Amino acid sequence: MNIPPHPAQRQSLTGARLRKHADFQRAYAASRKRQSASMSWFLAPQQSAYPGAAPPPGPRVGLTTGKVLGKAHERNRIKRRMREALRRHVDLLPVGFDLIFHPRRNVLTIEFAQLEREIVRILEQARDEAARSPKRNSKLSAPKARVTPAP
Numbered sequence: 449m450n451i452p453p454h455p456a457q458r459q460s461l462t463g464a465r466l467r468k469h470a471d472f473q474r475a476y477a478a479s480r481k482r483q484s485a486s487m488s489w490f491l492a493p494q495q496s497a498y499p500g501a502a503p504p505p506g507p508r509v510g511l512t513t514g515k516v517l518g519k520a521h522e523r524n525r526i527k528r529r530m531r532e533a534l535r536r537h538v539d540l541l542p543v544g545f546d547l548i549f550h551p552r553r554n555v556l557t558i559e560f561a562q563l564e565r566e567i568v569r570i571l572e573q574a575r576d577e578a579a580r581s582p583k584r585n586s587k588l589s590a591p592k593a594r595v596t597p598a599p
Contacts, residue, residue, distance in 0.1 A: 466510030542578035
């Protein structure tokens with residue numbers, strides 16, 4: 449029997465998915481829309497649910513499919529294909545950011561390898577943008593206390 453020395457570790461999107469409507473709304477409000485060949489996407493810095501709450505533990509991704517994309521079984525297939533492509537590259541998600549994908553209808557018909565390449569390209573663009581943006585809750589970017597000399 450040929451057993452590989454180290455079994456492949458299965459990556460998962462379990463803790464890295466946006467699920468609540470309020471989280472989607474916060475991300476939309478804090479980001480701008482970007483376009484690619486078969487989808488549009490939003491990148492926003494993570495925010496806690498309410499003041500004083502702990503920020504989310506890691507990067508998160510959300511998928512939305514509107515009724516304009518087709519019947520329920522078509523929308524579900526689009527989401528399954530995108531989740532699988534994202535699962536394979538979950539390590540590329542930008543840390544400290546939420547990423548939302550709005551696929552177009554052609555995601556149903558394009559080759560999976562092409563869809564995966566496009567998602568990887570978007571994830572790399574998102575990581576580059578995240579690296580360029582100022583960190584929100586970082587001690588390095590916090591305003592320093594101003595000391596005024598005594599008269």
